[in-house]
Amino acid sequence: MARLRIALAQVNPTVGDFLGNRALVVEATAKAAASGAQLVAFPEMALTGYPIEDLALRPSFQQACGRSLRMLAADLEGAGLGGITVVVGHLTPPPAGSPDRRGHNAASVIRSGVVVAGYAKHHLPNYGVFDEQRYFRPGVRTSRFRLGQAEVALAICEDIWVSAGPLSHLAQDPPGLLLILNGSPYERNKDDVRLALCAQRAQELDCAVAYVNFWGGQDELAFDGDSMIVARDGSVLARSPQFVDHLLVADLDLPDATHEADVTLPVPPLANAVTATVAAPLSDAHEVYLAVVTGVRDYVRKNGFASVVLGLSGGIDSALVAAIACDAVGAENVHGVRMPSAYSSEHSLADAADLAERTGINLRTVPITDMVDAYHRGMDLTGVAAENLQARVRGAILMAISNSDGHLVLATGNKSELSVGYSTIYGDAVGGFAPIKDVPKTLVWEMSRWRNDHARERGQTPPIPPNSIAKPPSAELRPGQLDSDSLPDYAELDQLLELYIGGDVGAAELVERGFDPGLVSRVVRLTDAAEWKRRQYPPGTKITPRAFGRDRRLPVTNLWREPLG
């Protein structure tokens, strides 16, 4: 039995930022070394950021990956960190002259300034948001190395979701520790699934499992970290909190390796013992809230913005987005704009002012009536054309402020609206980022209530005006308009959408399950017909198992009509 101290570095790398990502690795390695860890592991593709999409196929980028790995090894050695074993994920360039332009999604083991072992991901997910068979060529070998008396095997993300492949090889002769590097995006409740999977694999293989995942936002994906270490009996030894930088350190008692290994690395002795921590799980609303905050913060920060602007209607969606923005970039960097029209109610202006007062964001008012009138003088517009015009004038105002002041525009639409096409393209749909794009309306309310409760528990002012939560939703594009005039109750709508969009349940089966045929027919038709608008909608953080965008790819030109029976 050998005792090994391992550290899992839950870092937040940025796509393409080789310099910054190397610095993250060196910094966390120094911290791990200081804690006495003998091994420190970094997530999948930590050196490049993830997902890098078609950059994976560009020769200049591939060469930079190769250089960056060599520089990292030298940097670690130069920083006096050659004595700790570092495992890091990166892209391996394809062999020179290969007709297949794809490299490996790989892990390298670095010690004393040298790459001493490596592994290439076998199972390349090609579903949901993943296109890894486009970007990478599959690995074919397993990889093990000896660390003192213990044996460590490597795997990358999808490899542990599939029984065949590396896991079935390892099962024949289990290592002491299976170390898995991950780039696993956040989805609601996925933390429970991950833990169950790690526990299952630990028991099947009869070995400890260490799972390291990064955190942070990358375009439409948020990563929550949730790094963990599970004992061979499936019990949790250590677990990182979600959505933060974290170094998870634990001592593992591992069986002595029973046979020779190609690579054996000596380990310095352990002077003391550490107590591993197990982070408490978050509530669903808390977790989702942090996911969208992370998405906004990293989209803003990593794209070089310092501030955001959004339209404040007085409604719940823009209020929630404003609260999220405050938590992401600070209230002083959030600019709210009230843009009243002839149809705006008194409470719209008052509720937006209440929001600004509660949160401390910057508030500005630009009435749209004069602009709208100018269009009406030049053109004859009625009905939907006139309604949409108001939304488009507001969009132009927000973009003008963005162009003038350099703020990123946040779109405030929710998933329910986006599903059935209740948004005006080039109107309320303008923006660089759409924080609650994947949040159904019912969850918008739930998150808002949670955020206010969270503030109250901490003795802070609840950011979201109670009236914005309580009042019936309205787009206010004509007098007295309410969402409920033309949409069913959001509770029912969201249930239906969750099945149709999230579950690929067809219309006939929805009717079989008890939904009204007329409602099914209408909602399915509206959803299908809005595909063209969704294509032009800004990116926003995925929080459900099936978000719009790369997660759900449908043709715009599409004469398929779901039969009702």
Add this chain to the structure above:
Amino acid sequence: MARLRIALAQVNPTVGDFLGNRALVVEATAKAAASGAQLVAFPEMALTGYPIEDLALRPSFQQACGRSLRMLAADLEGAGLGGITVVVGHLTPPPAGSPDRRGHNAASVIRSGVVVAGYAKHHLPNYGVFDEQRYFRPGVRTSRFRLGQAEVALAICEDIWVSAGPLSHLAQDPPGLLLILNGSPYERNKDDVRLALCAQRAQELDCAVAYVNFWGGQDELAFDGDSMIVARDGSVLARSPQFVDHLLVADLDLPDATHEADVTLPVPPLANAVTATVAAPLSDAHEVYLAVVTGVRDYVRKNGFASVVLGLSGGIDSALVAAIACDAVGAENVHGVRMPSAYSSEHSLADAADLAERTGINLRTVPITDMVDAYHRGMDLTGVAAENLQARVRGAILMAISNSDGHLVLATGNKSELSVGYSTIYGDAVGGFAPIKDVPKTLVWEMSRWRNDHARERGQTPPIPPNSIAKPPSAELRPGQLDSDSLPDYAELDQLLELYIGGDVGAAELVERGFDPGLVSRVVRLTDAAEWKRRQYPPGTKITPRAFGRDRRLPVTNLWREPLG
């Protein structure tokens, strides 16, 4: 030696339109039977349309595919077409209860109302615009059947681009005829590549090759057909013209099959002989022009629109798009809008009027000065904010006309502009479709000159005003502005972009190849920085080997900066 008469049905199916696609198959089969053909072949996924994207995974759609194939067999028999052998591409649902939700991209052989043989595509392309490993499970068996004395083997599209797999099996014991069902999107010069490939495979296998492809537009893809039959010596026996409905009929003298087959279908005797036709190849400009016309026509028609609207600046881009729109949907259904500002030149208005007169499109003028002034009264806007505002007012006007009158808005931006971000999001970028999105500026001029020459050759009025072709390009967003103020010569820019975007050539290599380092640095930076705008740009027809959109997937959040050396 047996003589077989085959017909290749180059049809234009629509995604999801089972009823319409079945009707196309029955109609073309009747025509083939009337010409005495013993076998008629339809393209890949002809029953469903192609590509169907995630519809491939939806159970209700999969069930409809199964039903539709059975109904087709019955329809053919019912129409008295049971005596002709029909080969058609479709989706096969996965087995009931399969954990893998993917079905096969398949071909079925129908005779006398019964499916007598089938084939599932082996090689599933997962690069470029293709995600077939997401949508389909690979086939594992080859498929042959006897038609009288001749033996026919089946393959689907990518299967003949790869030597391993079905082709290597067939090579051991070649059939008389290899029949390939295709869904091969148009790209410039791809017709030459296809012919060379078919000839190569015919010679390698020592058998005749029949290649049937569909034509038409589907979102960002145009399909050109280009169906062909190649003899075992690699010579072309018959070839369909591109971008039209066509039934290619030919008599083939095929060697007698030398061994038993699972399926042997009798053939009615041939009474006479047919003379196969070989369509003359089109010029490059002609071919590209037809591709974009097809893209617009089918986007409009298949999405249920009857008319289009676009802004007319007097410049070459909008003039070319107007000409394309006229050829796609008829001048009477094209609505041009002049939207002069304070900075619009006299010639802008005159050139747009000239265009309308030449083409006969509807022309309307909506000055923007009053609207722009209204924004300036409500906000303090200068510089880029003021420039973009003009474009956004124009965008709002076009969308208002679209909402009022039901026209589809066409965006008129070209690929060079879209590359370097010289377009205003929510301004000139508004639209349901962007016909020349993948056409570089230099090709815009070439296509315009070609279109005018083509008109002259036929004694018609050249549609594009010579002044729009001759004058220097300008966005006219400030006094005296010219594109050349801030961009290099388009000939040089397009060369550079073709290498960077089309060829994935990094900045350092561009400098090595002789481009000015300052220019490379600027163009690469502009191109990278415009990714977020491209994500929200309307779809448009792919004509190059690497279009924006699904063909080139890059992160928005991306700190990778191409090193210059």
